[in-house]
Amino acid sequence: MMLLAAETNLRRPSLNADAYGRYYTPSQVSQTLIDAITGMRPKLILELGCGQGALACAAQGKWARANYITVDTDLAAMSALKESATYASHTHHIHDALDDALADRIGVPLASVDVGLCNPPYVRPRWRSSFGHILEDAGLSGTLQSVHDAGADLLFIAQNLRLLKQRGKLGLILPDGLITGEKYRGVRHALLREHLVELVVQLPRRVFKGTEAQTHLLVLSKLSGETQEVALSQMSDNGELSATIVVPADLAKHRLDYGFHAMGSSTSRPRSKCAHKITIGNVVQELIRGTTSSSQIRSCPLPVFHLGDFPFPSEFTDGPQVPSKFIQPHSKTTIQQRSYKFARAGDILIARIGRNLQHKVCLLPRGVCVISDCIYAVRAAPEYRQILLAYLVSEDGKIALEAASHGVGAKYLSRADVLSIVLPD
Structure with missing residues (x-):
């Protein structure tokens, strides 16, 4: 099986993450993401770039009878998973999660996964022509001015979308850039247009050890109709979620963060009713x-x-x-x-x-x-x-x-x- 060393696979290694650009997911964050995925009785759950399998472990408490597949290029991830996982049915693959032939490598047909879980590494991989195929298959190839600007976060989204079945759910932990950055407006527009983005939760800064990066949870349902409005929430430092505010898609494509849109609303009035505010x-x-x-x-x-x-x-x-x-x-x-x-x-x-x-x-x-x-x-x-x-x-x-x-x-x-x-x- 193909295994790419971290020092050759990454173009911009993270300074504070591990050698693979990973920040390990706190249990509180994992559980919040799993709780946000509703209306599913999944048979197959996939976690790409799983690290120690925090998301899959949290999912097992909710969906004990599902089959679990985890993928990570790090040899050490296998031993960590053996210690933490108690899945009834679990297969782990030591493989590059961004291989465009991943479906064949791990025996999971395209468009067959019920629930995808992912906390992408905070790195930008060295560009490979096969990345273009992954983005194209997921309908995301035209969302950036240059495909070479695609980081691991966008590539992992695309890979998950390829493997996810129609109306399957994808739960992600994403950096602030994809949620709020002007550069990624095309990505947000494409996700809102092609899929049903159900919820975005703004996490506290420093929720991941070793970084002050702003991060967000995002849950979407693949090809379940164009998003009309998105529910936004915010997690406090003690793990409590705020009441949601609702943002129409035409505003959400500009930014998807609770903190920004909440400035135009009150606790009793959703942001969508504030579309005509003066800016x-x-x-x-x-x-x-x-x-x-x-x-x-x-x-x-x-x-x-x-x-x-x-x-x-x-x-x-x-x-x-x-x-x-x-x-x-x-x-x-x-x-x-x-x-x-x-x-x-x-x-x-x-x-x-x-x-x-x-x-x-x-x-x-x-x-x-x-x-x-x-x-x-x-x-x-x-x-x-x-x-x-x-x-x-x-x-x-x-x-x-x-x-x-x-x-x-x-x-x-x-x-x-x-x-x-x-x-x-």
Whole structure:
């Protein structure tokens, strides 16, 4: 049987996961995912990239009579499974789960699995032409600008869809990128269009030991009709699930995370009834990103406003403002105008990246200011300027910025993230 060594199979190994890019699933998360898969009496359950078999073990408590098949390329996984598994019928295969001929290798015909379970490794495998076949079979080959951008998460989704029967259920643990990233909007659109996405649960950060990565549970039913709306929930640090909010598919394709959509709803009102809320995109005239990198700041003939230059809100009685040393008269815009991006009087500056970006907001009260590539200048219509500034520096505004951000450690905001933030009534 084919076994690919971790050091040759991975293009971008994870720094904190094991050699195969795996973060092992806590029992609480495994059980929550299994509980979310309803309406099934499965005969065959498959876990690809199973590691120690946490998901399959949790499933056995619910479906004791099912047949279980687990697959992992790691030789050590077999011994771990023998110690933890108590399946009545269980077959384990030491094999590459992303082999396009996997169905033949493990004796499981395509479109025959009742329930698929998967916590994909957090890596990007070295591209193989056979990956294109897997994505094509699953209807996901056209969802990215380049198929070479497909990470293990997307490839494992595609492989599971190939093996899953129609109306079979797929339970996944996915990274934040697939759920919220602009790059993966096409993936979300395809999943919502072709399958019934039933539930997405936003997990607490640090739920997986060794990483702060934001992760989510997702349950879908294969080819069970186009998704009309998705139920979203959030798990607290103590494992409790919030009440669900319901998001229509046209909003869900933009983002599928509870934290973002919950900002536009209350506990008694689903997000779908808030589709006509005013967003930042409705009130801004322009959103400008600086172009000066941190390494270029010293060579700029004018002071450059950067991440460390945001003032403390307590320094100003009427809201935080850009310190005067960065403010220049309008005539200064003629200096290297094509090389630098300028904010102008009335613009609201916000941090684009950073661990605490939600706390970095201020107003440019006059003149112009050169901004770095880590800064957005939000140019709102005059009648909304003070309203927007007051909201962004409020506690609710900070929560909204944090909910809209992505990433591990140093978070980031895309243009779409900023423009999609819903303003209060």
